[in-house]
Amino acid sequence: MRVLIDTEICDTDGDSSSVSFGKLLDLLEGNGVAIVIHPHSSSEIPSSHGAYSGEIAARIASYKMISSPPNPDEDYPFRTIIKWTGRKQELREDRLIYSVYKNAVDFLITDSSRIHKKAVRVQVSDRVLHVDEAIKHFDKQFSENMVLSSAAVLRRVPLRQLDVGDPIFDELKAGIIDFDKWFSDSAYSGNEAWVYFEEMRIRAIMMLSCDAAVSQGVPAKRVLHVPLFKVLPTGYSLGELFIRMAVENAAQGGMDRITLRYRVGERDQTVQLLEDFGFTAIESEAGGALFVKDLKPPDGIRNPVEISRRYYPSFYDGESVKKFIVPIQPRYHHLLFQDATGRRENLFDDYIFVAEGSAIKKAYVGNANIRRIQPGDILLFYLIRTEKSLTTLGVVEEVYYDVDTPDKILRRVGKRTVYKRRDVEQFAERGALIALFRWHFYLQNFLRYDDMVKWDILSRAPQTVMEVSHERYLRIKKSGGIPAGYTVS
Numbered sequence: 001m002r003v004l005i006d007t008e009i010c011d012t013d014g015d016s017s018s019v020s021f022g023k024l025l026d027l028l029e030g031n032g033v034a035i036v037i038h039p040h041s042s043s044e045i046p047s048s049h050g051a052y053s054g055e056i057a058a059r060i061a062s063y064k065m066i067s068s069p070p071n072p073d074e075d076y077p078f079r080t081i082i083k084w085t086g087r088k089q090e091l092r093e094d095r096l097i098y099s100v101y102k103n104a105v106d107f108l109i110t111d112s113s114r115i116h117k118k119a120v121r122v123q124v125s126d127r128v129l130h131v132d133e134a135i136k137h138f139d140k141q142f143s144e145n146m147v148l149s150s151a152a153v154l155r156r157v158p159l160r161q162l163d164v165g166d167p168i169f170d171e172l173k174a175g176i177i178d179f180d181k182w183f184s185d186s187a188y189s190g191n192e193a194w195v196y197f198e199e200m201r202i203r204a205i206m207m208l209s210c211d212a213a214v215s216q217g218v219p220a221k222r223v224l225h226v227p228l229f230k231v232l233p234t235g236y237s238l239g240e241l242f243i244r245m246a247v248e249n250a251a252q253g254g255m256d257r258i259t260l261r262y263r264v265g266e267r268d269q270t271v272q273l274l275e276d277f278g279f280t281a282i283e284s285e286a287g288g289a290l291f292v293k294d295l296k297p298p299d300g301i302r303n304p305v306e307i308s309r310r311y312y313p314s315f316y317d318g319e320s321v322k323k324f325i326v327p328i329q330p331r332y333h334h335l336l337f338q339d340a341t342g343r344r345e346n347l348f349d350d351y352i353f354v355a356e357g358s359a360i361k362k363a364y365v366g367n368a369n370i371r372r373i374q375p376g377d378i379l380l381f382y383l384i385r386t387e388k389s390l391t392t393l394g395v396v397e398e399v400y401y402d403v404d405t406p407d408k409i410l411r412r413v414g415k416r417t418v419y420k421r422r423d424v425e426q427f428a429e430r431g432a433l434i435a436l437f438r439w440h441f442y443l444q445n446f447l448r449y450d451d452m453v454k455w456d457i458l459s460r461a462p463q464t465v466m467e468v469s470h471e472r473y474l475r476i477k478k479s480g481g482i483p484a485g486y487t488v489s
Contacts, residue, residue, distance in 0.1 A: 003107045006110035107129060154204075162195065191209075203231075222256050224250040251295065260293070297310070325468055364437065373396060378395060
């Protein structure tokens with residue numbers, strides 16, 4: 001495995017300390033990961049007088065350079081997405097991203113928000129990691145035990161208990177006229193927000209409102225508004241969880257639309273996150289923008305992948321897409337779908353944030369011989385051994401067959417993975433099936449094996465990925481309580 005280090009990693013956003021960066025280097029070196037740097041960064045390797053200690057600077061200077069790195073300026077399709085600006089700093093960033101894009105390296109580690117934004121645009125964001133994110137990712141890969149990669153708690157907190165002087169509110173104040181008064185009035189009214197704390201600081205916050213007055217200028221629909229939304233740059237997973245929380249609240253209320261007021265920062269990747277899940281900016285003022293997301297597609301849209309991406313949680317389940325039952329072991333089910341079992345009414349109160357289980361975009365790896373899965377198809381996950389039930393529905397984004405080396409598998413799944421290195425090695429021996437998918441719903445009523453046999457959905461317990469007919473899927477949909485209001489057929 002080859003990991004590319006951005007040599008400006010400690011200077012970009014000020015969030016990565018030399019201590020955490022040194023910990024990351026120890027983790028990679030101790031597990032035999034090849035660390036490389038890009039020739040266009042070599043002249044910018046910091047000295048001991050810069051942001052790094054002398055020891056870390058010497059370590060960085062000792063790493064090998066990528067030989068004959070690919071040149072983005074010779075790739076017209078790439079340059080139609082990432083425009084050539086001629087600025088030296090952006091040219092350096094583009095070459096780092098392009099090294100990932102062309103598979104010259106497996107992962108890039110950087111804290112540059114601008115690089116992370118570009119990674120989303122060329123669809124390699126799963127392989128571009130922040131320092132803290134990389135520590136969790138690689139520690140999970142190489143540790144001996146199957147452990148959760150995070151145990152931080154997301155809490156529902158009254159606004160009156162929050163310090164409006166916390167640094168996370170600085171940009172929000174610039175985006176809301178008379179923010180202090182708005183915040184004080186909201187707190188006095190008893191409003192609450194979901195808050196993620198890390199080291200006694202607020203790292204993310206979101207507030208929801210059903211007040212129709214805030215959606216002026218938007219065609220009349222049932223609207224959930226998000227007047228307060230901010231996630232500091234620590235990767236996509238926490239932002240995905242917030243979007244999922246907003247969508248689930250809207251879906252439970254039978255709403256059609258979400259609006260979100262957000263101030264776009266100069267080095268902000270949140271806009272790419274919002275766009276990736278179907279939000280569109282419709283107006284902008286005083287540094288702020290109103291983003292709108294419809295939860296149901298207009299008549300005439302039938303592209304399954306587009307519906308899943310733009311109109312999540314809606315999905316296409318007509319006869320033109322195939323449906324597959326995917327057996328999954330309890331340990332992987334628990335990590336991928338952490339809140340599938342033991343669900344409760346106030347699901348997100350004191351919610352344990354686990355990157356893999358909280359995210360919408362996930363990855364499945366197995367050794368099934370099936371070759372019929374395509375983007376847009378539906379995956380129905382069957383929890384074996386314990387529940388022996390169908391629990392979860394997802395929609396395929398990408399699929400790969402016969403992936404035969406561990407590094408290729410990890411490159412495909414990126415930071416979506418819940419699999420440890422030793423598990424990946426076993427999958428690779430027989431040629432792995434990889435399905436990148438988006439989680440959409442848990443079945444309201446888990447369908448147990450005995451009942452599915454009784455209803456002629458199954459004739460035997462699933463041992464590998466198996467296709468089910470559209471007619472049998474309709475029985476699953478009805479009995480499992482898959483919400484028909486968010487399906488398109």
